[in-house]
Each structure stands twice: as structure tokens, then as C-alpha cells.
Amino acid sequence: MIIAIDGPAASGKGTMARRLAAHFGLRYLDTGLTYRAVAQALMADGASLDDEQAAERMVRDVDFEAMDRTALSEHAVGEAASRIAVLPGVRTALVEQQRAFAEEPPGAVLDGRDIGTVVCPHALVKLFVTATPEARARRRTEEMAARGGSVTYDDVLADLRRRDERDSTRAVAPLAVAPDAVLLDTTDLDIDAAFRAAVDIVDAAVRSQDRG
Structure with missing residues (x-):
């Protein structure tokens, strides 16, 4: 379900x-945190928030089960997430992973x-x-x-x-x-x-x- x-x-x-x-x-997933996790990874790597290819690579490394809500709730991370969320490649990649998460039993x-x-x-x-x-x-x-x-x-x-x-x-x-x-x-x-x-x-x- x-x-x-x-x-x-x-x-x-x-x-x-x-x-x-x-x-x-x-299972539960806050999809907003997934964008924040990618943004945080980019920041930690020193990559530009406008680097769509780098952001897409980061998507593959995000572990939905291990996201730290407290760390990802920081204002700077939220601001960065709003920038990468408009990148089409990032949205496509994250939606694919979010959908796969949803479809795993029991739902x-x-x-x-x-x-x-x-x-x-x-x-x-x-x-x-x-x-x-x-x-x-x-x-x-x-x-x-x-x-x-x-x-x-x-x-x-x-x-x-x-x-x-x-x-x-x-x-x-x-x-x-x-x-x-x-x-x-x-x-x-x-x-x-x-x-x-x-x-x-x-x-x-x-x-x-x-x-x-």
C-alpha cells in the first residue's frame, strides 16, 4: 500500500x-529531506550548487534510510536544497529513487x-x-x-x-x-x-x- x-x-x-x-x-519517507541530503553532500564536497552533473552523481549515494533529520534541517541546507530542486536532472533522478522506495513491500x-x-x-x-x-x-x-x-x-x-x-x-x-x-x-x-x-x-x- x-x-x-x-x-x-x-x-x-x-x-x-x-x-x-x-x-x-x-515505511516512511520525507521526500523534502532527499533534496536536502543531496544539497548537503554537494556542500561537503565543495561542489557548486549549480553543477547539475555533480548533483546527479550525489543522488546515487543518498541513503534514504540513514538521513539525519536534525543536520538536514539547518537553514543553510534548506537554502541549498531549494537551488538544486529546480535542476531537472536532479528531480528526475530523485523521483526514480523515491518511487522505487515506495514500491518496496509492504509499501x-x-x-x-x-x-x-x-x-x-x-x-x-x-x-x-x-x-x-x-x-x-x-x-x-x-x-x-x-x-x-x-x-x-x-x-x-x-x-x-x-x-x-x-x-x-x-x-x-x-x-x-x-x-x-x-x-x-x-x-x-x-x-x-x-x-x-x-x-x-x-x-x-x-x-x-x-x-x-
């Missing part, structure tokens, strides 16, 4: 994806911005998790403050709106709702309520498949 979860930044899709994977006994939950539309268009379940920019900014501000960060709500909100615009208008694999995705708005839901709603959606899809 493959579950594809897409949505904008700070919508709660990552937390939900991890919980769904644990609940249904599936997987993948989250990102183009899972249901590009990476796993035939996923059994497609969720598009969203929330208002204001709700997402509040969550992200609280999350960063809990880690000792000193960001303001207004700065986070402005950054999220910029990211939303960039993600939805980019030429390659823009953020979009797949035609057969189920929209899950978490604006007024806490993580437990959102998770229960997602489980119900997956269970319904499994029952429908079994009847078919």
Missing part, C-alpha cells in the same frame, strides 16, 4: 505521515509536494493536507520557539507565503492537488483529530479496494 501526502509547509503533513506509517506498518507513506501528482500518481490513498497560512505560521513559530529560536510570527508568515508562491508556481512539479486526492484541512484540528481523520480516509480506501 502506498499513501501519498502532499501539502504546503507547516501544514502538519510530516507528523501525520510518520504516524500513519507507524499505524499501518509501512510506504511519502510526504512532499508532488507525491500524488508525480512520484506516486497510482497511490492507493492521496491526501492533500492544508491549513490557512495564519494557522501554519502560528504552528511553525511555536515549534521554532520550543527549539530555542527567536523568530517572530510576522516573519514566519511572510516566509510561508513566499514559499507557497514559489512552490505553486515553479515550472517543474509545482505544488498542486491531485484530481483524486482527498483534501484534509487541519486549520481547526489538533494533530490527534487530524490523524484520526486521515486513518478513516485510508481505511475507507482499503475497504473500497477490497470490494473491488
